[in-house]
Structure formats: structure tokens, C-alpha cells
Amino acid sequence: MAFCPKCKAEMSATEIVCPSCGFDFPTATTDSPPGKSGIAHSPLADIALMISTFAGSIACLIAIGFSLISLSTGQFFNGLVLGPIAFFLQLGMVVVFLRVQED
Numbered sequence: 669m670a671f672c673p674k675c676k677a678e679m680s681a682t683e684i685v686c687p688s689c690g691f692d693f694p695t696a697t698t699d700s701p702p703g704k705s706g707i708a709h710s711p712l713a714d715i716a717l718m719i720s721t722f723a724g725s726i727a728c729l730i731a732i733g734f735s736l737i738s739l740s741t742g743q744f745f746n747g748l749v750l751g752p753i754a755f756f757l758q759l760g761m762v763v764v765f766l767r768v769q770e771d
């Protein structure tokens with residue numbers, strides 16, 4: 669239960685206009701999203717993100733190469749399991765990096 673700040677009448681907490689006196693509550697601004705600040709939005713973080721995206725792309729290619737070399741030398745576990753896992757891990761990271769940079 670809430671009370672109107674103007675006429676002190678009881679009113680529902682969900683009502684935005686007092687039913688007794690018609691007092692119109694100002695729109696709440698306390699729930700505004702936090703500003704983009706801090707280390708995660710610093711220029712250094714942006715550079716780190718770009719380098720990480722680049723490094724992740726290189727690591728994807730390395731993982732493919734690792735798989736192909738392993739298969740050609742008969743190391744099927746490395747070629748069919750470890751290589752693909754490393755590839756998708758790196759690919760997923762690159763996708764995440766690219767998506768956050770779209771904001």
C-alpha cells in the first residue's frame with residue numbers, strides 16, 4: 669500500500685495517478701540503465717577486444733591446421749576430437765567478440 673504525497677490518500681502502489689486528487693507521479697528515473705564506464709568500456713578494453721577477435725580468428729585456422737596434420741599422421745583423436753573442440757571454442761569466442769562490438 670502506498671500513500672499519495674499530495675493528499676495522503678491510500679492508493680495502490682501500481683497506480684501512477686492518485687485516484688483521490690489526481691496527482692500525477694513523475695516518471696521514475698531510478699531504474700535507468702547504468703552508464704557505460706569502467707575498465708570494460710575503456711579504450712584499452714576496446715583494443716584488447718579487437719586483438720582478441722583477431723587472435724581468435726588465427727586460432728581457428730591453427731585448430732583446422734592442427735586437425736588436418738593430426739589426421740594425416742594418423743592421430744585421429746587429435747584430428748577428430750581435440751582439433752574440432754579447439755576450433756569451435758575459438759569460433760564461439762570470435763562470435764561473442766564480434767557481437768559485443770556491434771553495440
Ligand SMILES: [Zn+2]
Nearest residue numbers: 672675686689
Ligand atoms: Zn492524492
